Amino acid sequence: xxxxxxxxxxxxxxxxxxxxxxxxxxxxxxxxxxxxxxxxxxxxxxxxxxxxxxxxxxxxxxxxxxxxxxxxxxxxxxxxxxxxxxxxxxxxxxxxxxxxxxxxxxxxxxxxxxxxxxxxxxxxxxxxxxxxxxxxxxxxxxxxxxxxxxxxxxxxxxxxxxxxxxxxxxxxxxxxxxxxxxxxxxxxxxxxxxxxxxxxxxxxxxxxxxxxxxxxxxxxxxxxxxxxxxxxxxxxxxxxxxxxxxxxxxxxxxxxxxxxxxxxxxxxxxxxxxxxxxxxxxxxxxxxxxxxxxxxxxxxxxxxxx
Amino acid sequence: xxxxxxxxxxxxxxxxxxxxxxxxxxxxxxxxxxxxxxxxxxxxxxxxxxxxxxxxxxxxxxxxxxxxxxxxxxxxxxxxxxxxxxxxxxxxxxxxxxxxxxxxxxxxxxxxxxxxxxxxxxxxxxxxxxxxxxxxxxxxxxxxxxxxxxxxxxxxxxxxxxxxxxxxxxxxxxxxxxxxxxxxxxxxxxxxxxxxxxxxxxxxxxxxxxxxxxxxxxxxxxxxxxxxxxxxxxxxxxxxxxxxxxxxxxxxxxxxxxx
Numbered sequence: 001x002x003x004x005x006x007x008x009x010x011x012x013x014x015x016x017x018x019x020x021x022x023x024x025x026x027x028x029x030x031x032x033x034x035x036x037x038x039x040x041x042x043x044x045x046x047x048x049x050x051x052x053x054x055x056x057x058x059x060x061x062x063x064x065x066x067x068x069x070x071x072x073x074x075x076x077x078x079x080x081x082x083x084x085x086x087x088x089x090x091x092x093x094x095x096x097x098x099x100x101x102x103x104x105x106x107x108x109x110x111x112x113x114x115x116x117x118x119x120x121x122x123x124x125x126x127x128x129x130x131x132x133x134x135x136x137x138x139x140x141x142x143x144x145x146x147x148x149x150x151x152x153x154x155x156x157x158x159x160x161x162x163x164x165x166x167x168x169x170x171x172x173x174x175x176x177x178x179x180x181x182x183x184x185x186x187x188x189x190x191x192x193x194x195x196x197x198x199x200x201x202x203x204x205x206x207x208x209x210x211x212x213x214x215x216x217x218x219x220x221x222x223x224x225x226x227x228x229x230x231x232x233x234x235x236x237x238x239x240x241x242x243x244x245x246x247x248x249x250x251x252x253x254x255x256x257x258x259x260x261x262x263x264x265x266x267x268x269x270x271x272x273x274x275x276x277x278x279x280x281x282x283x284x285x286x287x288x289x290x291x292x293x294x295x296x297x298x299x300x301x302x303x304x305x306x
Numbered sequence: 307x308x309x310x311x312x313x314x315x316x317x318x319x320x321x322x323x324x325x326x327x328x329x330x331x332x333x334x335x336x337x338x339x340x341x342x343x344x345x346x347x348x349x350x351x352x353x354x355x356x357x358x359x360x361x362x363x364x365x366x367x368x369x370x371x372x373x374x375x376x377x378x379x380x381x382x383x384x385x386x387x388x389x390x391x392x393x394x395x396x397x398x399x400x401x402x403x404x405x406x407x408x409x410x411x412x413x414x415x416x417x418x419x420x421x422x423x424x425x426x427x428x429x430x431x432x433x434x435x436x437x438x439x440x441x442x443x444x445x446x447x448x449x450x451x452x453x454x455x456x457x458x459x460x461x462x463x464x465x466x467x468x469x470x471x472x473x474x475x476x477x478x479x480x481x482x483x484x485x486x487x488x489x490x491x492x493x494x495x496x497x498x499x500x501x502x503x504x505x506x507x508x509x510x511x512x513x514x515x516x517x518x519x520x521x522x523x524x525x526x527x528x529x530x531x532x533x534x535x536x537x538x539x540x541x542x543x544x545x546x547x548x549x550x551x552x553x554x555x556x557x558x559x560x561x562x563x564x565x
Contacts (some may be wrong), residue, residue: 176410183396183407190394193356194407195382195479 005147010266016154017223018261019161023216024238025245025253026168027209033185033248034205037105040112041092042213043235044119045085049214050221050230051123053081054134067138074137078160078218082211089210090203098199116231124228131227134218157219164212165254171208172250181205185248233279237264240286246296255297260285309334309514310355310386310483315364316538317350324350326538327364332483337505337515339529339546341522343558346535348518349391352485356388357381369482387481389472391488391518397461401452401471404460405443408478443478450474450504466497473504483514490521502528526550534558 024046031039057077061070096115100107138156142149172178183191184201192198220234237260245256263285268278289296310332317325325347332338340348353359355366357378366374373381387408396404447453450470455463460471469489476484486505490498498521505528508515519525525532526546534542534549536558542549549555 179410183410186396186398187394190396191407192378193382193388193394194410194475195379197377197379199377 006269007266009148010269011262012148012150012154014262014265015258016157016261017265018241018258019158020216020220020234020257021238021241021261022254022257023161023164023212023219024234025242025257026165026250027213028239028242029245029247029250029253030205030209032242033250034181034188034202035097035101035108037097037108038112038239039097039206039209040109040235041096041115041119042209043231043238044116044123045089045092045210045231046213046217046220046234047123047226047228047231048088048119049081049085049210049217050134050226051127052084053077053214053218054132054221054226056080057134057137070137078215081214081218085210085214086207089206089213093203093206098202120228120231127228129228131225131230134221134226136222153222160215160219164215168208168212169250177201177204237279237282240282243286243296244289246299249296249298252296252298259297307334308332309369310516311367312351312355312361313365313367315351315354315361315366317347317354317359318362323538325354325361325535328535328538328540330533330540332514332516333531334514335509335512336530337509337517337528339525339532340516340518340535341520341525341532341549342535342541345537346558347538348535349487350538351535352388352487352516352518355381356386356485382479385480385482386485387476387479387483388485389469389476389487389489391491393468393472395460395468395472395475398459400457400459401463402440402443402447402456404471404475405446405478406439408446408475409439409442446474446478449477449507451500466493466500469493469497469501470504473508477508477513481513483516484508485516485518487518488520489517490519490524498524 024042027042027045028039031037031042054077057073060073060076064070064073092115096111097108100111136153138152140151140153142151144150172181180191180196181201181204183194184196184198188198191201216234216238217231221230224230224234238257241256241260242253243256244259245252245254247253260282264278264281267273267281268275273281293299308331312328312330314327314329315325316323316327328347328351330340330351340351342348350359354361355368355373357373357376357380360375364374365372368381368384368386371384373384376384396407399407444453444456447456450473452467452470452474455467460468463471473484473486473489489505490501493501502524505515505517509528517525517529529546531544532542532546532549533540534552534555536554541554541558542552544552
């Protein structure tokens, strides 16, 4: 009985972790869907998001300990961070990727790795090498329900992620701009002839992806603290999540994120792996999915004449 | 009336002058032919006009506006639609979805600059809007006699139908001028005959057509006027009868007789 509850606990923790992966994976998958290019600087955007959020939050909060203002300040900081990262994402695209759009496919990839180094080393230079704690904007005492302990932080993470994903899904499926985005991901050149401003769509894609990464960065920094290279591992795992779900597929990124989070959380105790090695689970999952179903779980299966 | 004019347009690729100071004009409401031997620069000129590429020098005036340096998507919004020598459809969408794409971003509409309230309204009316688009798209398919194929994937259509679908999609965006780049290429005679019929019906709708074509029977039958390019230069323009008997045109196509 206790083990069942333990595993349910791992499941809850996994879903929390997974929804953060999902938020970040969306940025990889959306950019890939349109440009067929892996934005390796995406992980570092989440680091920038976490720093922006932390700095804005501490600046807004000052000496205040008013719980309502703490929460308000946190959400304002999150919005500021989203806006900043959206602008940063568009700027990076314009400066580092757009000039290389007609170059070989390797060129923007290398450029992305360069941007990644600039961001993480820039942050280390500005903020120093030691990590900072992101204080909880609320009392994080766990709520215990039937032996399961759920922290307010977990509730916040899952709620915010779900809201973001629902809004994104509605935007992509229902709005005209979302339709233009989907059309562009199917065929860029033809879409331009249909009167779609492809450059604007690409900019928007980077803006949305980066804003989601900012949220992911802030939500993950409660557990993992804020430091210059925090984006590397989390970014890589989110990328794995995107591949598992089927890169280029928005629902796939959400599903892949959740699956990866749960696998990591449950896998270590289930397989008896020391928790220091739990990062290997993500990459083992990547290798397995690439061997078994390289298109990912929800990957596009080519519609063909039967 | 001239709806579109190029003024001394040139396009140089390295040392090759693909289009050399061409003054081409398109008469409103008519079928304007653009012919010439292979490599004459016809498609290059099309690309300059539709914004796929931009001229090295010269100006392009459409409907009183200078469109020389505008990007393709803006030109498309102004009312110029085109088809390609090598067909460009959304292969993994169905026939009717392809036409709906043409309708979606049709001339004059802007999914980005729409008034906010309208955008929100259209968001909540997405279902209704989709049904309207669907029935509008179906009308276009009926016009092109493609309605029975509406749920097929575009990639699975026979070649001739793919060409017609590309034209249907272009027409759905309600263009002022329709550019057709070798629409009859690879068609069998009965498909070509049907194409001829389609072009004449498009003309009846009041849409100006510009046609690049090698099938002389088609050109001579449907075109009201013809411009001839050879080695990037305009060598003749006039009615089909004038072109048929123009010695320069005959020379360009058949070569000079040895003295």
